[in-house]
Amino acid sequence: MSAEVHQAGVTSSDTTFDLILSIDTVAEKYGTREAFIMQMDLDLPADPAAADAAEELLAEELRAKIPGAVFASGRNIKLLVEDIGGRILTVTASVAIAALLLACLGVGNVVAAGITAxxxxxxxxxxxxxxxxxxxxxxxxxxxxxxxxxxxxxxxxxxxxxxxxxxxxxxxxxxxxxxxxxxxxxxxxxxxxxxxxxxxxxxxxxxxxxxxxxxxxxxxxxx
Incomplete structure (x- = not known):
């Protein structure tokens, strides 16, 4: 199920959200035990703080009208993935630099031994x-x-x-x-x-x- 949501006064980059309803909630509200995921494309402000506020407002309204709904922001998920990826790259780069420094010590020793020989x-x-x-x-x-x-x-x-x-x-x-x-x-x-x-x-x-x-x-x- 998909829907286009345009909030008044909110215009800028598109962001994807996932609205996940538990099976029990769907059974109670809609009389079926099928799982539903609703994805919405929103126009949010370019300012991150304003975008976060708009997301939180929408999440509160959805939770109030649909008890049991789980609201997840695709933008936040993307930021989380990028943050984790950045941390992993930082660790791997640090290991590579440390290995390069150790290799430099080995090069110096090899050169000194070669000069002596x-x-x-x-x-x-x-x-x-x-x-x-x-x-x-x-x-x-x-x-x-x-x-x-x-x-x-x-x-x-x-x-x-x-x-x-x-x-x-x-x-x-x-x-x-x-x-x-x-x-x-x-x-x-x-x-x-x-x-x-x-x-x-x-x-x-x-x-x-x-x-x-x-x-x-x-x-x-x-x-």
Whole structure:
């Protein structure tokens, strides 16, 4: 059962409401035990406070005229769903950021270990006339390449998982969803990963500038 309701002096965006009557109430008032759900499209004010007041007024009138009726606002349900979704995204984003910070610590340790193991190689580069900045730039270039590779693999995995989710929603729930890859957030996240990796490797790579060639050569092959 559906109805169009237009309240005097109320004009703005449409909002959907569900009016649910219990079976006992329907049996008492209408002589049947069938369940009824009435959906109404209302024109509400754009101001949230005025819209809430109009909803509450309508709910009171419906409860007074139809005892046992349960009044639910589609707008409030939508806000609740958005709030829950926002909280979930906040938690998952926090976990992802924490994982990224831990990964940065791992990158710094790996770079430091690599520099120690390749000290003789960097010493040879310095001994044959290489500038002090050559070795750090080589290390940063390697980290940049590794970061870009991680970005490509991560994006591919994310798109694949999203595509699987679309298929599951279609097969299990019958929902027609479209795969949409947000370009700007993807680029920002990719840049953040590469920059974080570079920042984590800068202290270890810059330490090469302060080491004399003889110190690097003295470390011997393999550190």
């Amino acid at each position: 390749r000290g003789f190689e960097f010493g040879v580069i310095r001994s044959v006339g290489g500038a002090p900045s050559v070795a750090p730039r080589l290390v940063l270039a390697e980290i940049t390449a590794a970061g870009l590779a991680a970005v490509v693999v991560g994006i591919a995995l994310g798109v694949h998982l999203a595509w699987m989710g679309v298929g599951l929603y279609h097969d299990l729930a019958g929902l027609q969803l479209a795969l949409d890859v947000p370009i700007l957030p993807t680029l920002v996240g990719s840049g953040g990963v590469v920059i974080a990796a570079l920042l984590a490797s800068i202290p270890a790579s810059m330490s090469l500038r302060r080491r004399a060639p003889r110190v690097l050569l003295a470390s011997g092959r393999g550190g």
